[in-house]
Amino acid sequence: MANEQLQEAVNALKKTKVRMTPQRHAILEYLYDSMSHPTADEIYKALESKFPNMSVATVYNNLRVFKEVGIVKELTYGDSSSRFDCVTTDHYHVICSQCGKIVDFHYPGLDEVETLAEHVTGFKVNSHRMEVYGTCPDCSNISKH
Template sequence: MTSHHLVAHSIEKLKRAHIRITPQRYGILEYLIENDNHPTADEIYQALSGRFPNMSVATVYNNLRLFTKVGFVDEMNYGDASSRFDFTSAQHYHAICEECGRIEDLYYPGLEDIGEVTTTLTGFKVKRHRLEIYGICPECQLKLEEQTGDRY
């Protein structure tokens, strides 16, 4: 699906849930879909403040919470000060750089049935799951090699 189709599909879903489509909501959703860099609420606010001069950071937060409740957006809180937000069109996982904090989406079809497997093995009724893989991204590996002379 193109980003335009994802926006349209998401807007339809909001309408079915009887959620009013304000220009700000549309803008925030569109931004999340087009920027897969897992922005913080503050980054979204900065990016859209020119387009919506009357919008506050609180408006961005409230709408992100709403989208999270509806199931479009995952709030990713990995222990740093601000949560990052991720538009979720498909179940995916995250590779996180311990040096710079960069987060890469990782799609791994083999893990799709992990919920069912967990239920079978443990009897748990699985509500959700997430997988985080920590390491050092290629850019940071190069920087560290230059600084120390060691290979990472």
């Protein structure tokens, strides 16, 4: 299933002027296989053995390209590294305030919030993002000791 989505992403890219290079494919593959929310540096390190000469800039460049094409989203966290998330079905993130773990959960898109925001502010709204913060089970257990 991750493979199908990867294929879809590759096809989406072929429709644009974006060329398929080994590095680019590997980054995409890593994003879809890991199903996590890696930072640029995590991706870079993960592919180091396969591409010993790859530059960090390549990772950043490609992530920007993927964002522009709309197949990944960037999750920003202040001065710490951004994380990158494949765009799949409607989901949001729960983030542990202690350890930073990110877990997906599915929830229907909040269309009514978008609509209200449009009416109230006059913006032409096209998307939204939500993060829920709390303490993960692991960190809850630790604090009990």
